[in-house]
Amino acid sequence: MNLEAVKSIYFFEMARTRRTLLQSVVSPVISTSLYFIVFGAAVGSRIQEIDGVSYGAFITPGLIMLTLLTQCIGNGSFGIYFPKFTGTIYELLSSPVSMTEIVLGYVGAAATKGMMIGIIILGTASLFVDLSIAHPFVMLLFFVLTAVTFSLFGFIIGIWAKDFEQLNLIPMLVIPPLVFLGGSFYSVNMLPPFWQAVSHFNPVLYLISGFRWSFFEIADVNPVISLVIIIGFLAVLMGLLTWIFKTGYRLRN
Amino acid sequence: MAPIVSVSNLVKTYASGFQALKDVSLDIEEGEILALLGPNGAGKTTLISIICGIVNPTGGTVLVGGHDVVTDFRATRSIIGLVPQELTTDQFETVWNTVSFSRGLHGKKPDPAHIEKVLKDLSLFDKKDNMLRELSGGMKRRVLIAKALSHEPRVLFLDEPTAGVDVNLRKDMWKVVEKLRETGVTIILTTHYIEEAEEIADRVGVINGGKILLIEQKTELMKKLGRKQLRVELQEPLQDIPEALGSYDLTIGDGGGSLIYDYDTSGERTGITTLLTALAEAGIRLKDISTQQSSLEDIFVELVGARA
Numbered sequence: 097m098n099l100e101a102v103k104s105i106y107f108f109e110m111a112r113t114r115r116t117l118l119q120s121v122v123s124p125v126i127s128t129s130l131y132f133i134v135f136g137a138a139v140g141s142r143i144q145e146i147d148g149v150s151y152g153a154f155i156t157p158g159l160i161m162l163t164l165l166t167q168c169i170g171n172g173s174f175g176i177y178f179p180k181f182t183g184t185i186y187e188l189l190s191s192p193v194s195m196t197e198i199v200l201g202y203v204g205a206a207a208t209k210g211m212m213i214g215i216i217i218l219g220t221a222s223l224f225v226d227l228s229i230a231h232p233f234v235m236l237l238f239f240v241l242t243a244v245t246f247s248l249f250g251f252i253i254g255i256w257a258k259d260f261e262q263l264n265l266i267p268m269l270v271i272p273p274l275v276f277l278g279g280s281f282y283s284v285n286m287l288p289p290f291w292q293a294v295s296h297f298n299p300v301l302y303l304i305s306g307f308r309w310s311f312f313e314i315a316d317v318n319p320v321i322s323l324v325i326i327i328g329f330l331a332v333l334m335g336l337l338t339w340i341f342k343t344g345y346r347l348r349n
Numbered sequence: 350m351a352p353i354v355s356v357s358n359l360v361k362t363y364a365s366g367f368q369a370l371k372d373v374s375l376d377i378e379e380g381e382i383l384a385l386l387g388p389n390g391a392g393k394t395t396l397i398s399i400i401c402g403i404v405n406p407t408g409g410t411v412l413v414g415g416h417d418v419v420t421d422f423r424a425t426r427s428i429i430g431l432v433p434q435e436l437t438t439d440q441f442e443t444v445w446n447t448v449s450f451s452r453g454l455h456g457k458k459p460d461p462a463h464i465e466k467v468l469k470d471l472s473l474f475d476k477k478d479n480m481l482r483e484l485s486g487g488m489k490r491r492v493l494i495a496k497a498l499s500h501e502p503r504v505l506f507l508d509e510p511t512a513g514v515d516v517n518l519r520k521d522m523w524k525v526v527e528k529l530r531e532t533g534v535t536i537i538l539t540t541h542y543i544e545e546a547e548e549i550a551d552r553v554g555v556i557n558g559g560k561i562l563l564i565e566q567k568t569e570l571m572k573k574l575g576r577k578q579l580r581v582e583l584q585e586p587l588q589d590i591p592e593a594l595g596s597y598d599l600t601i602g603d604g605g606g607s608l609i610y611d612y613d614t615s616g617e618r619t620g621i622t623t624l625l626t627a628l629a630e631a632g633i634r635l636k637d638i639s640t641q642q643s644s645l646e647d648i649f650v651e652l653v654g655a656r657a
Binding site for chain 1: 401402403405422423424425426427429431433435437438439440441446449450451452453454455456457458496
């Protein structure tokens with residue numbers, strides 16, 4: 097294991113965050129605060145409690161997940177796409193690093209950044225609403241698993257993408273609808289039966305539901321199923337990645 | 350001694366179907382400077398990319414320091430340094446960080462003293478805190494070399510290092526190459542500039558159409574393929590070649606002021622002695638005699654032109 101290389105990639109990527117502090121940290125905090133002002137304070141005050149939880153608190157786990165997902169996919173994809181775009185990837189490919197080490201460096205950094213922002217959002221949320229976390233360890237488990245899984249998803253998108261259009265396709269077009277329709281702002285039980293059934297095909301529903309359960313012990317689906325789904329998705333991504341490494345897909349061909 | 354780089358029957362066919370390398374075999378000895386000459390698209394960069402691990406080979410094997418570049422890539426890539434053809438840099442990084450990053454990637458512990466030395470050798474030290482985008486093209490080229498030297502490689506690949514570089518920088522670079530050679534580093538460079546190969550290389554390889562056309566000691570090559578030209582300046586100009594000299598392959602130069610005789614140095618007899626005797630017998634008086642050896646460029650053009 098070339099640990100020096102993993103460290104180098106990790107800190108090189110983290111340094112990029114320092115340079116773009118405004119864009120990477122301040123902007124998600126502002127947008128989340130806006131959600132709380134609009135949904136929490138203005139609209140939320142007219143919405144009754146959901147399963148005994150105030151509306152502002154109810155949406156917090158979903159908002160954290162929304163940010164975590166977009167940030168991790170964005171960081172993970174950009175981190176590996178950028179060297180491809182500028183051509184500096186030659187160095188990575190000609191270094192004595194295995195693909196596993198490359199993934200550890202890039203995905204580790206992307207997940208760290210995503211989690212940092214997630215924690216900041218959690219802090220911001222606690223300024224607006226009363227939050228209690230019923231199962232801190234379960235919460236942490238969902239938090240870390242989601243960050244790692246979606247950073248890895250981003251990494252694969254970054255390898256697959258041939259241009260900026262493709263790079264942004266999934267984060268911009270696919271993730272937001274999944275998050276919004278995955279019960280970030282409502283309980284799927286509020287939906288008509290048909291849409292309830294449709295919602296269960298949305299993987300993000302399981303994430304948000306499980307994460308919310310760790311806060312308030314209320315869930316749309318059994319949290320164990322949530323955990324199985326996210327671990328399953330992680331396994332699928334790992335399989336895809338193994339194939340990419342074996343074939344040199346879009347890297348060494 | 351076993352060669353430091355050994356390429357056998359290497360083939361590369363890209364997904365598009367383009368065959369960039371067709372059965373290339375080549376040994377590179379430790380400590381030598383090898384220049385690979387070839388026109389654009391000859392396969393030079395593909396060959397280097399496979400040795401360095403950037404591109405997967407379709408067939409054949411490459412050993413570096415006795416290790417296979419595919420199965421034992423850690424051993425091979427940690428002793429290789431690569432300066433790519435394109436000026437690809439992380440625009441927003443500082444010189445110091447990007448060079449230190451390269452060292453880390455190669456699994457070496459941070460060594461500020463070594464990085465400092467490399468930067469000083471390349472006259473980059475006073476720019477160490479500058480962002481790369483602030484540097485000129487020539488300075489960026491130096492940074493790429495510094496990155497390649499950051500992990501103390503034993504084999505250094507320079508892919509067209511002096512393309513678009515001014516004379517001063519080119520001279521500086523040759524000084525660095527000379528210094529590296531003294532420390533025993535093997536250097537492989539590709540170039541369009543034949544004078545570069547002529548000046549610095551120990552051996553010259555010519556590659557075209559994915560094949561190595563020849564690989565030879567530079568001096569041997571010049572001797573073997575070198576044609577020489579004998580120029581005889583005359584006291585009195587001639588209109589035509591005298592009949593007595595008709596059997597020699599002569600041309601008239603300088604508007605009749607000189608005779609030019611082409612001969613092959615590898616031939617058993619050059620024919621110079623008999624020519625000079627014949628000239629004397631024909632009553633032609635000579636003012637001066639000079640010979641000129643064809644350059645690598647002539648050899649190269651001839652070779653590539655003939656087989657392309």
